[in-house]
Amino acid sequence: MEDGPDGKNYFSKFYCCFQGVKLGWIKGCRRIIGLDGCFLKGVCKGELIFAIGRDANDKIYPIAWVVVNVEDKQKWKWFLELLIDDLKLNLGNGFSLMPDQHKGLIEAVKELLPYIEHKKFENGFSESFNAVIVDAMKKPIITMLEELRLYMMDRIYNMKLKGQQWGNHIFPEIRDKVNLLKKSQTHYKVLPSGLNQFEVRVATDAYEVDLERKTCSSSISFLNRDVEAYVDNIFSITTFKKAYNYRIVPMNSNDMWPETNYTPPFPPINKRMPGRPATKMKKSTIENTGTHRVSKARKKIRCSICKEIGHKRPLVYQEGPKS
Numbered sequence: 001m002e003d004g005p006d007g008k009n010y011f012s013k014f015y016c017c018f019q020g021v022k023l024g025w026i027k028g029c030r031r032i033i034g035l036d037g038c039f040l041k042g043v044c045k046g047e048l049i050f051a052i053g054r055d056a057n058d059k060i061y062p063i064a065w066v067v068v069n070v071e072d073k074q075k076w077k078w079f080l081e082l083l084i085d086d087l088k089l090n091l092g093n094g095f096s097l098m099p100d101q102h103k104g105l106i107e108a109v110k111e112l113l114p115y116i117e118h119k120k121f122e123n124g125f126s127e128s129f130n131a132v133i134v135d136a137m138k139k140p141i142i143t144m145l146e147e148l149r150l151y152m153m154d155r156i157y158n159m160k161l162k163g164q165q166w167g168n169h170i171f172p173e174i175r176d177k178v179n180l181l182k183k184s185q186t187h188y189k190v191l192p193s194g195l196n197q198f199e200v201r202v203a204t205d206a207y208e209v210d211l212e213r214k215t216c217s218s219s220i221s222f223l224n225r226d227v228e229a230y231v232d233n234i235f236s237i238t239t240f241k242k243a244y245n246y247r248i249v250p251m252n253s254n255d256m257w258p259e260t261n262y263t264p265p266f267p268p269i270n271k272r273m274p275g276r277p278a279t280k281m282k283k284s285t286i287e288n289t290g291t292h293r294v295s296k297a298r299k300k301i302r303c304s305i306c307k308e309i310g311h312k313r314p315l316v317y318q319e320g321p322k323s
Helices: 019-028 073-087 103-112 123-133 141-165 172-184 217-222 237-243
Strands: 013-016 032-039 047-054 060-068 096-099 189-192 197-202 205-210
Touching (some): 013 141, 019 060, 019 073, 019 141, 019 237, 032 123, 047 073, 060 123, 096 103, 141 237
Parallel strands (some): 032 096
Antiparallel strands (some): 032 047, 189 197
């Protein structure tokens, strides 16, 4: 909560990261996080900012989200501090981040995660999640948060069921990507150097390869070995099952929640949100505030009958009474 100009307490921010989701990301997801946000569209204004990961099947894995009254460096820093603590990110070593380009976020990342690897932001990270929560964004904050909880509880359960139906190797999607790589590397020339060391050449380029580190599919094919056996475990179905091995504990409806002595906060104070689209079209500086109207081409409108500026000829021109 935060104090308003009238001395009352107003909603400021709320952080959510479920234990089952957090453990699932640590145990079974790739070491990459996307950060983005979207505006609330209901009566209560503000913004939902969130962290999204990727599971072993290359699908989105919502990790944590916060509701804030305004997106700025202070709120992003607060969010990152909690996220770093929950996910054990330390200073960012061994992790990759795909942040949106909000100035406050970029500055907060530089301060808190100086050693994290930056990757180009992918819209798919947030667009998939936005498509899921588009209806929830129009509802009051508590209702929206409840729908997000139910969505994650249902998602984890269904993903766990899918994982039980698969074997213990890699996913069909990952297998397709491996096969495409094999086809693209058929013209590579492989020169053995040791039992598991090679020099791979293509055109004028040359690459040192060590199969013990599982780095090159063309060398694996050269030895007639199974390429899939060299795919990193992070893309395995076994790892996928670890990501969805936990659950979100169900809870009673809010009419059965225990009462507290806390004073309920008022809704967030309406503030101008950076980047929020204007609700009304702004007048151009060349538009006249008087009676003259301007066309979409920014030219003054002139009546073709009376030649006056400021209106068009009527659709049906009626002559006055004849004398």
